[in-house]
Amino acid sequence: MSHKAVEDIISRAVVDTEFREQLFSAPDKALAGNDLTPEERKALAEMSREKFDSSLGQLEELAVSGGIIAVHEGVSSPIPAPVPRFDWTKIGYAPSNTN
Amino acid sequence: MDSEQNLPRTDVVLISMPFGPLPTPSIGLGLLKASLAPRGISSKTLYFSLRFAEEIGASLYALAAHSTATESLVGEWIFARALFGEAALDAEGYVRHVLSPPPTVNASRPPGGQPDHASRVRELVAARDKVERFLDQCLAEVLEHRPRIVGFTSVFLQHVASLALAKRLKARAPDTFILFGGANCEGIMGAEVIRQFPFVDAVVSGEGDLVFASLVERTLAGDNLSGLRGVFTQQDGARLFDPGGHPHAPSVSDMDALPVPDYDEFFEQWAASPLEGACRTTIQFETSRGCWWGQRHHCTFCGLNGASMQYRSKSAGRALGELLELTTRHPGRPVSVVDNILDLQYFKEFVPALAARQLDLQLFYEVKANLKKPQVRLLRDAGIRVIQPGIESFSDRVLEIMKKGERGLHNIQLLKWCKELGVDPVWNLLWGFPGEPPDDYRRMADLLPLLTHLAPPVSAMPLRLDRFSPNYERAEALGFVDVAPIPAYRYIYPFPRETVANLAYYFTYAYREPQDVRGYTRGVEAAVHAWRVACGDADLFSIDLGTVLMICDLRPARGDRLTSLTGLQRTLYAACDGAQSVNSLRALAADHLGPAAAAPDVESVLEPLLECGVMVRDRTSYLSLAVPVGEYAPSAASLARFHALLGQRGRQAPEMEGQRMTA
Numbered sequence: 001m002s003h004k005a006v007e008d009i010i011s012r013a014v015v016d017t018e019f020r021e022q023l024f025s026a027p028d029k030a031l032a033g034n035d036l037t038p039e040e041r042k043a044l045a046e047m048s049r050e051k052f053d054s055s056l057g058q059l060e061e062l063a064v065s066g067g068i069i070a071v072h073e074g075v076s077s078p079i080p081a082p083v084p085r086f087d088w089t090k091i092g093y094a095p096s097n098t099n
Numbered sequence: 100m101d102s103e104q105n106l107p108r109t110d111v112v113l114i115s116m117p118f119g120p121l122p123t124p125s126i127g128l129g130l131l132k133a134s135l136a137p138r139g140i141s142s143k144t145l146y147f148s149l150r151f152a153e154e155i156g157a158s159l160y161a162l163a164a165h166s167t168a169t170e171s172l173v174g175e176w177i178f179a180r181a182l183f184g185e186a187a188l189d190a191e192g193y194v195r196h197v198l199s200p201p202p203t204v205n206a207s208r209p210p211g212g213q214p215d216h217a218s219r220v221r222e223l224v225a226a227r228d229k230v231e232r233f234l235d236q237c238l239a240e241v242l243e244h245r246p247r248i249v250g251f252t253s254v255f256l257q258h259v260a261s262l263a264l265a266k267r268l269k270a271r272a273p274d275t276f277i278l279f280g281g282a283n284c285e286g287i288m289g290a291e292v293i294r295q296f297p298f299v300d301a302v303v304s305g306e307g308d309l310v311f312a313s314l315v316e317r318t319l320a321g322d323n324l325s326g327l328r329g330v331f332t333q334q335d336g337a338r339l340f341d342p343g344g345h346p347h348a349p350s351v352s353d354m355d356a357l358p359v360p361d362y363d364e365f366f367e368q369w370a371a372s373p374l375e376g377a378c379r380t381t382i383q384f385e386t387s388r389g390c391w392w393g394q395r396h397h398c399t400f401c402g403l404n405g406a407s408m409q410y411r412s413k414s415a416g417r418a419l420g421e422l423l424e425l426t427t428r429h430p431g432r433p434v435s436v437v438d439n440i441l442d443l444q445y446f447k448e449f450v451p452a453l454a455a456r457q458l459d460l461q462l463f464y465e466v467k468a469n470l471k472k473p474q475v476r477l478l479r480d481a482g483i484r485v486i487q488p489g490i491e492s493f494s495d496r497v498l499e500i501m502k503k504g505e506r507g508l509h510n511i512q513l514l515k516w517c518k519e520l521g522v523d524p525v526w527n528l529l530w531g532f533p534g535e536p537p538d539d540y541r542r543m544a545d546l547l548p549l550l551t552h553l554a555p556p557v558s559a560m561p562l563r564l565d566r567f568s569p570n571y572e573r574a575e576a577l578g579f580v581d582v583a584p585i586p587a588y589r590y591i592y593p594f595p596r597e598t599v600a601n602l603a604y605y606f607t608y609a610y611r612e613p614q615d616v617r618g619y620t621r622g623v624e625a626a627v628h629a630w631r632v633a634c635g636d637a638d639l640f641s642i643d644l645g646t647v648l649m650i651c652d653l654r655p656a657r658g659d660r661l662t663s664l665t666g667l668q669r670t671l672y673a674a675c676d677g678a679q680s681v682n683s684l685r686a687l688a689a690d691h692l693g694p695a696a697a698a699p700d701v702e703s704v705l706e707p708l709l710e711c712g713v714m715v716r717d718r719t720s721y722l723s724l725a726v727p728v729g730e731y732a733p734s735a736a737s738l739a740r741f742h743a744l745l746g747q748r749g750r751q752a753p754e755m756e757g758q759r760m761t762a
Contacts, residue, residue: 006663010649011749014742043665048645055642055728056649059742 006040010047014056024049111135111142111315112246116237116260117151118164118174119252121374126383126437127252127281127307129360134312136361140319143244144364147237147264148257149372154233155226157377163223164256169563169605171197172587173223174256179591181230181263193590194224230263238267246275248318253281259591262296269298276300276318280307283604285347285405288566290339291601293331295594302331305347306388306407308357350407354387355417359424366429380432382425384462386445387412387438392467396502398489399577400529402565402604403439410440415448422453426460433461440489441466446474453481463487463525468505468513472677475516476730483522488513490526490556493546494539495717500532502569508678508717514553515724519731524554528627530620531562533578533610537619544622547630548656549712549724551637555630559623561616564606571606581609629655638737639713641672641725648672650713650725651733651741657712659744667691667704675714675723684721 009031013020022030027045036044113128128144135142152160163174176198179188198220241249241264249268251261265277279292280303289302301324303310310327317324324330329348331339339345351357362382369380391410393401413421426434441464442449453460460482468488470478478486492498493507517524530540564571564582574582583596584603592599638653648669650662664672670691671684679687681701688699705721708714714723733741 003663003665006647006665007649007661008748008751010644010647010663011661011745011747013749014745015749039666043646043669046646051642051644055644056745059738059745 003040005035006044009034009044010056013052015060017060020052020057023047024052106243106245108141109143109244109246110140110319111248111250112241112244113142113144113250113252114237114241114261114264115144115146115148115252116257116264117148117178118160118256118260119146119148119254121148121152121157121160121164122369122378123381123383123435124360124362124365125252125254126360126385127254128250129362129365129383130308130358131250131311132364133358133361134308135315137358138312138316140312140315143246144361145237145240146365146368147233147260149368149374150236151229151233151260153373154229155222157374159219159222159226161378162219163226169256170585170587172256172585172591172605173198175259175591176587177223177226178230178260178263180227181234182259182266183593187593189590193587194220197587197590198223234264234267237264238271241268242272248276248278248315250278250280253279253283255282257281258283262292262299266296266298278303278314280311282405285567286345287340287601288604289331290345291598293333293335293339295598295602297333300333303348304329304331304345305405306350307348308351310348347405347407350409350411351388352411354385354411354413357385357413359421360385362425362429380429381435381463382429382432383437384422384425384434385413385437386418386449387440387442390439391442392440392504396504397569398503399501399532399569400491400562400565402568402571405567410442412438412442412444415445415452418445418449419452422460423458426458433463436462436464439465443467446477450477450481450483453483458482461485465489468503468510470513470516472516472520475513475520475522479520479522485523485525486517487525490514490524491529493543494535496539497530497532497535500535501529506678506717506720508715508720508722511550511553511715511724512678512722514550515722515726518553519726521730525557526554528556528559528623529562530560530623531616533612533614535614537614540619540623544626546715547623547626549654549715551630551633551654551656552639552724552726553634555634556627559627561620564608566604566606570608574608575611578611579608580611582606583608636736638733638740639725640728640731640733640737641723642728643673651737651744652711652713652725653737653740654712659740661744661748662711662713664708667699668708671701671705671721672708672714672723672725675721676727678717678720678722680720 009023013023019030023044031041031044113132115125115128119125124146132142132144163177176193180190201216249265251265253261261279265279268275269277277298277300279289279299279301284292284302285304289304292299292302301314303314310330314324314327314330323334324332328346331345360383366380369375387410389408389410390404392398393404393408394410397408422434426432454477462481462483463485464478464483465487466489468490470488489503489505490510490513491501491503493510495506498505498507514524562570564574564579570577570579571582574580583606584599585605585607588599588603592602594602633655636653637655638651640651642649642651646665646669648664650664652660652662667688671688674684674687684701685698688701688704692699705714709716713725714721716722
């Protein structure tokens with residue numbers, strides 16, 4: 001299993017917005033010359049733009065604006081964090097330690 | 100007539116002594132108090148546990164009351180001198196042989212023990228010097244109420260402190276009727292309390308709900324208590340030790356008939372205590388008793404449900420109503436459900452009703468580890484954000500020995516779903532079962548570094564032999580020999596061995612067939628420690644891009660790296676979000692490839708994913724380990740590392756069209 005080329009292409013699409021546009025608008029051109037199996041080429045060409053944008057698309061913008069670093073240092077996530085919860089292990093007593 | 104005699108009398112004073120649970124009211128006392136009010140019987144509940152925590156500090160109190168202190172029983176020892184006198188006890192021996200060695204029951208500690216262990220030992224020893232004054236104050240306060248009956252709840256490590264106060268109370272007010280109940284009084288333990296401590300008038304063994312009000316009414320009326328099943332009195336004498344001589348009180352069959360526990364006095368006392376603000380209080384809430392799994396297969400290590408394994412639960416409507424009443428009366432507090440196991444029927448009505456109401460509650464429940472993903476999601480939506488699943492091991496063989504009725508792969512699956520769906524699992528890893536295969540622990544030591552992105556165990560420890568567990572009740576048949584009370588007991592109770600054995604709940608053992616548990620579990624213990632250190636930073640998540648699945652691996656054992664899956668590998672990996680058998684994966688692969696394609700060798704397709712540690716398998720099934728992003732949101736720190744990986748790879752990628760990339 002080696003999908004290094006796939007990972008490189010997706011990574012480049014994250015950090016290089018021009019390449020990203022080309023990957024989704026003219027995938028054959030964007031992928032030309034890369035060492036891809038037919039299956040990998042098809043997968044990349046048919047990759048969901050919507051899913052890419054919603055999960056990876058904002059990472060670079062956030063990083064460029066300092067967003068990721070800022071939220072990292074502020075110990076919060078750009079994705080809404082779960083509600084803080086009570087730590088039951090800190091109450092000094094566990095109802096039972098076996099069940 | 101002196102001034103004390105002019106005070107109004109309280110029929111019943113109920114007491115929770117150290118080292119009862121600190122930041123939560125006793126559900127036992129809450130239920131008993133609530134059962135008296137409709138009968139016009141006056142009562143007062145006193146939480147002297149709070150008072151002693153104020154004396155020695157909440158953090159030291161928590162240390163002595165914590166479940167891991169069951170090895171040293173230090174909470175009991177602190178009060179032993181006040182019960183038996185200095186001369187009867189070997190305090191030096193206790194400190195040297197029991198308290199000073201680092202505890203062995205929890206692998207969460209760093210190797211060599213806690214760095215402040217020695218100073219904590221000194222503080223615990225010094226706590227004894229506060230006991231006499233504390234008991235004097237407790238006695239004075241109880242007497243202010245001029246009680247006719249004083250009832251002590253005794254669970255976990257509050258037995259000796261309760262006995263010490265009861266002894267003083269009887270000496271000062273001999274007409275006061277002294278009553279004990281709680282888990283420390285079940286069966287032979289309660290019988291031995293009656294025999295050894297003549298100042299205890301009666302003990303209730305098992306569930307007290309159905310006998311308590313009658314017991315109180317008869318006592319107040321001066322009637323005798325004969326015929327009350329499960330109530331042991333001094334009049335019973337040696338009969339208690341006849342076969343069948345110490346029966347349990349009848350168990351509640353109609354859970355809806357129980358009153359709503361009355362916690363008002365706890366919260367009044369808490370509000371008046373300097374402890375308020377030191378830690379957050381919780382509410383105890385009960386929806387069932389017994390264990391539906393234990394009715395079929397009693398987990399061999401489990402000593403809960405001594406009185407009755409028979410599973411009984413409240414109706415969904417009653418449970419919901421009670422929860423609303425308690426959380427309205429005591430708002431903003433997490434709710435600890437005391438059940439041993441969640442009723443699966445509750446997924447039909449109670450849990451969905453809670454979810455629909457969006458009450459913003461925080462509930463804790465113990466559950467069986469075989470939950471389905473939609474059930475975990477429903478728990479989350481209902482505010483049941485912390486669960487204690489009965490995981491205990493990842494070895495199928497060890498799980499089989501303990502009759503857990505689960506597979507290791509399913510246990511990992513649950514931990515993964517919990518991470519994805521935002522439910523915190525509080526779980527334990529146990530070892531030391533007779534006949535367990537050492538090789539399984541070597542395999543487990545290799546497995547654990549792959550799980551560091553998931554919640555680690557809160558405790559990892561050798562098996563403890565608890566009274567009422569099959570391991571204790573059928574010790575010899577299950578491979579144990581030399582069963583004896585844990586050593587701490589003999590420093591606490593200056594009684595003959597047989598008497599101590601009757602009072603004890605925790606036992607040591609040896610194996611009929613010797614096994615080097617310490618040796619073969621060393622790797623697992625080290626891996627658990629590494630897991631606990633790593634878990635804050637470790638992550639492993641997958642991002643679905645439609646035709647490509649991208650996996651970001653941020654576990655320390657693997658080094659930060661990306662993996663992308665396409666085609667059949669992607670399809671199979673996504674399908675293994677829950678454990679999938681090889682046969683079902685073969686069928687899935689055939690569907691994916693279409694009828695014209697040759698049957699694929701699924702195991703060959705997935706082998707590289709096992710090698711790079713993003714999947715695990717057992718004899719028949721595969722499970723993917725990456726947590727899908729969606730309902731799961733990686734932390735900002737994980738996203739920053741993920742971005743760094745992408746940037747590193749993306750900027751190395753060829754700038755010019757036509758340049759070939761090599762795999």
